[in-house]
Amino acid sequence: MEDVQLYERIRLKCTFQRLIDSFIFILLLLLLSHRLITFSTHFTLPCFLGFLCESWFTFNWFIILSTKWARARVNTFHHSLSQRVPMAELPAVDLLVTTADPVREPPIIAVNTVLSLLALDYPTHKLACYVSDDGCSPVTFYALLEASRFAKLWVPFCKKYNVQLRAPLRFFSDESTGANSQPSPEFTQDCLRMKEEYKKLSCKIEEASREPERIIKLEGEFGAFMNAKRRNHKAIIKVIIWENEAGQSDGLPHLIYVSREKRPQHPHHHKAGAMNALTRVSGLMSNAPYMLNVDCDMMVNNPKIVEHAMCIFLDPKGYKEVAFVQSFQQFHDGLKDDPFGNQLVAASVYVLAGLAGLQGPFYCGTNCFHRRKVIYGRSPDAILPENQEKLSNRELEQRFGSSKEFVKLAAQAWEDNSSDVINPSTSLESAIEVSSCEYEYGTAWGKQVGWLYGSLAEDQQTGLSIHRRGWRSECCMPEPIAFTGCAPGGLISTMAQQKRWASGLLRVLLGPQSPYLGLLFGKLQFRQCLGYLWLLHWGLHAFPEICYAALPAYCLLTNSTFLPKGRWLWVFAIVFVIYNIYSVIEYLAIGLSLRTWWNNHRMRRITPMNAWFMGSLSGIVEMLGISNSVLDITQKEAPSSSSDTDAGRFSFDESAMFVPGTTILLLHLSGLVMKLVRLDPASENGSGVGEVLCSVYVVVCFWPFLKGLFGKAQYGIPMSTIFKSALLAFLFVQFSRSSIATTN
Numbered sequence: 247m248e249d250v251q252l253y254e255r256i257r258l259k260c261t262f263q264r265l266i267d268s269f270i271f272i273l274l275l276l277l278l279s280h281r282l283i284t285f286s287t288h289f290t291l292p293c294f295l296g297f298l299c300e301s302w303f304t305f306n307w308f309i310i311l312s313t314k315w316a317r318a319r320v321n322t323f324h325h326s327l328s329q330r331v332p333m334a335e336l337p338a339v340d341l342l343v344t345t346a347d348p349v350r351e352p353p354i355i356a357v358n359t360v361l362s363l364l365a366l367d368y369p370t371h372k373l374a375c376y377v378s379d380d381g382c383s384p385v386t387f388y389a390l391l392e393a394s395r396f397a398k399l400w401v402p403f404c405k406k407y408n409v410q411l412r413a414p415l416r417f418f419s420d421e422s423t424g425a426n427s428q429p430s431p432e433f434t435q436d437c438l439r440m441k442e443e444y445k446k447l448s449c450k451i452e453e454a455s456r457e458p459e460r461i462i463k464l465e466g467e468f469g470a471f472m473n474a475k476r477r478n479h480k481a482i483i484k485v486i487i488w489e490n491e492a493g494q495s496d497g498l499p500h501l502i503y504v505s506r507e508k509r510p511q512h513p514h515h516h517k518a519g520a521m522n523a524l525t526r527v528s529g530l531m532s533n534a535p536y537m538l539n540v541d542c543d544m545m546v547n548n549p550k551i552v553e554h555a556m557c558i559f560l561d562p563k564g565y566k567e568v569a570f571v572q573s574f575q576q577f578h579d580g581l582k583d584d585p586f587g588n589q590l591v592a593a594s595v596y597v598l599a600g601l602a603g604l605q606g607p608f609y610c611g612t613n614c615f616h617r618r619k620v621i622y623g624r625s626p627d628a629i630l631p632e633n634q635e636k637l638s639n640r641e642l643e644q645r646f647g648s649s650k651e652f653v654k655l656a657a658q659a660w661e662d663n664s665s666d667v668i669n670p671s672t673s674l675e676s677a678i679e680v681s682s683c684e685y686e687y688g689t690a691w692g693k694q695v696g697w698l699y700g701s702l703a704e705d706q707q708t709g710l711s712i713h714r715r716g717w718r719s720e721c722c723m724p725e726p727i728a729f730t731g732c733a734p735g736g737l738i739s740t741m742a743q744q745k746r747w748a749s750g751l752l753r754v755l756l757g758p759q760s761p762y763l764g765l766l767f768g769k770l771q772f773r774q775c776l777g778y779l780w781l782l783h784w785g786l787h788a789f790p791e792i793c794y795a796a797l798p799a800y801c802l803l804t805n806s807t808f809l810p811k812g813r814w815l816w817v818f819a820i821v822f823v824i825y826n827i828y829s830v831i832e833y834l835a836i837g838l839s840l841r842t843w844w845n846n847h848r849m850r851r852i853t854p855m856n857a858w859f860m861g862s863l864s865g866i867v868e869m870l871g872i873s874n875s876v877l878d879i880t881q882k883e884a885p886s887s888s889s890d891t892d893a894g895r896f897s898f899d900e901s902a903m904f905v906p907g908t909t910i911l912l913l914h915l916s917g918l919v920m921k922l923v924r925l926d927p928a929s930e931n932g933s934g935v936g937e938v939l940c941s942v943y944v945v946v947c948f949w950p951f952l953k954g955l956f957g958k959a960q961y962g963i964p965m966s967t968i969f970k971s972a973l974l975a976f977l978f979v980q981f982s983r984s985s986i987a988t989t990n
């Protein structure tokens with residue numbers, strides 16, 4: 247291997263950003279110290295609460311400032327890859343896809359993801375694609391089987407014309423990005439044929455989804471699905487394509503369907519459990535040293551992505567220190583102007599790119615290439631004591647479980663010499679063994695090996711454990727972007743997703759992989775730890791956010807004040823104005839619209855107070871052992887359904903998640919009314935323009951909720967929610983008025 251540099255990390259110039267961020271930080275510190283000083287002469291409850299919340303926000307700002315401080319960008323030189331490693335010697339890559347529910351995740355979406363993976367530009371005999379189906383659905387298997395037939399036409403077509411979008415669904419919805427602008431008649435003809443074939447495929451899959459009993463007879467290939475219940479069935483593993491043994495490079499990659507065993511009395515650990523089963527099955531069948539992990543909706547957008555990732559892994563420097571290569575989540579069907587703030591574009595550009603300049607980006611659960619040995623728990627060679635490089639047989643078994651065959655292959659992967667491709671027919675039985683419910687008992691799976699258990703944010707937990715062992719990670723941001731997925735459609739699914747994240751993240755924060763522990767006892771770098779806190783604090787953030795939002799309402803109701811007085815009120819206003827102007831500039835600078843900024847900004851108020859708040863509460867309840875975690879899978883929709891004009895409108899349901907927001911809104915409305923009609927008792931230190939403006943600001947942010955109060959059908963907040971919120975608001979008003987009665 248020649249020592250050719252295959253990627254570079256360039257620090258971005260961000261002097262202006264640093265100046266503004268620091269200026270805001272200094273002003274925040276000044277405000278806090280002013281508050282502290284005035285407490286000696288004038289101490290009130292609202293001011294004290296204001297001080298506590300502002301301290302939290304200042305700490306949070308410091309975290310953001312530190313994380314954004316040294317942003318970096320990674321460039322990969324995939325044209326030089328062959329100079330370091332001849333094409334024939336490129337490492338094998340196992341492609342791991344998870345799907346869990348044929349209704350919320352329509353099989354046609356998973357099929358497109360799989361097709362786009364099978365058509366990757368990489369020697370095909372080096373690729374094996376494993377699809378985990380936690381739904382244990384014959385429809386998913388049927389869809390994959392049909393897709394494998396279509397793939398025989400589709401993959402050669404993509405390669406012949408070098409098309410960029412290799413998921414047919416994406417290709418046919420955007421033909422302009424095909425091979426060239428002046429398509430040859432041959433291309434046009436082939437294209438028409440593909441379109442016809444794809445149409446047949448999607449009709450078949452749609453029909454099977456609609457009427458599974460009629461289309462799929464549970465016999466022959468499908469016999470295994472007989473009597474299989476979603477949560478109660480034996481392991482089903484089916485080799486769909488395995489034609490490419492001789493190492494010819496013109497066939498299709500291997501394709502394997504895996505539905506791990508599930509029994510009601512055994513915990514299945516959601517996606518982390520599925521990933522671990524896939525890791526073992528793929529470890530047995532192909533044991534590639536690298537694994538790509540994608541959710542079922544993340545379609546390949548750049549067919550050269552594996553080569554780009556390999557540039558990082560095979561680079562002389564990256565080879566020693568990079569554990570995983572992460573491409574950001576981006577969405578192909580995102581709504582215009584991101585009305586629900588779920589596309590996270592600005593966050594990736596500023597915060598995640600900031601991490602790129604530190605120990606590396608978070609592992610985001612999808613679009614990520616891993617080294618198998620790292621997933622098996624290895625630390626970087628540089629810090630590994632000599633004797634730990636090899637594990638004894640007993641250690642191996644304790645770690646990886648009782649399957650002799652798997653343990654042997656795991657040891658090879660651990661020692662970095664796992665290139666043998668083995669024949670599936672000999673290992674299908676062992677594959678079933680390693681995907682049984684009981685296989686993990688008494689082993690290190692879910693604790694030190696594989697995807698870690700205990701939180702719904704298994705990705706952060708797993709990523710943290712890797713960083714704390716001293717590994718780096720790297721972003722991979724080729725042009726065009728690597729993958730695109732489906733963004734959650736409406737407010738309800740966004741909120742459900744955010745709630746799940748908040749509770750999962752809180753459990754990571756307070757669990758054994760906490761970044762605080764990683765900093766003290768592991769090799770997590772200080773600023774990387776701060777970066778993790780930016781994310782893991784999401785759940786906790788809800789409490790100061792709600793408290794701070796309630797303060798102006800409380801002050802209007804009780805005619806008191808929580809804002810600093812005189813000149814200091816100006817400092818407060820200046821922080822607010824500069825922060826917002828700067829944040830607008832940040833959005834515009836990366837080509838986002840003003841509207842997107844406002845939508846995201848508004849969601850930064852709405853999401854914490856509703857979804858994150860409920861998420862933290864449920865996280866706390868779970869940690870106390872009162873309830874088990876429930877994972878609602880995010881709804882994935884085929885792009886056609888998002889063209890509807892009402893797509894950006896807020897819709898509500900009966901969920902308790904909308905109660906806090908509605909209550910806050912009602913409180914502010916009552917506060918403002920009270921101020922207007924001057925029902926409040928006069929007092930010297932009464933609320934003034936400051937409180938009124940703050941209150942108006944909250945109402946403006948919650949405007950969609952205000953519309954929801956009067957909206958119809960799904961666009962209206964349900965009566966039960968309004969009733970609960972009105973009751974809470976009433977109690978709050980009574981409490982506020984009684985609190986002044988006692989102080990007067």
Ligand SMILES: O=c1ccn([C@@H]2O[C@H](COP(=O)(O)OP(=O)(O)O[C@H]3O[C@H](CO)[C@@H](O)[C@H](O)[C@H]3O)[C@@H](O)[C@H]2O)c(=O)[nH]1
Pocket residue numbers: 344345346347351378380515516517520540541542543610611612702703704705743746747750877878879880881
């Ligand atoms: O029991 C389960 C539950 C989920 N999944 C799969 O996990 C993936 C992610 O689930 P989804 O409902 O799409 O979650 P998102 O909120 O979109 O996921 C984001 O956040 C998760 C962590 O909360 C990460 O695991 C994901 O990779 C990341 O995309 C999907 O492919 C599912 O099929 C399973 O395989 N088994």
Ligand SMILES: [Mn+2]
Pocket residue numbers: 541543880
């Ligand atoms: Mn998803």
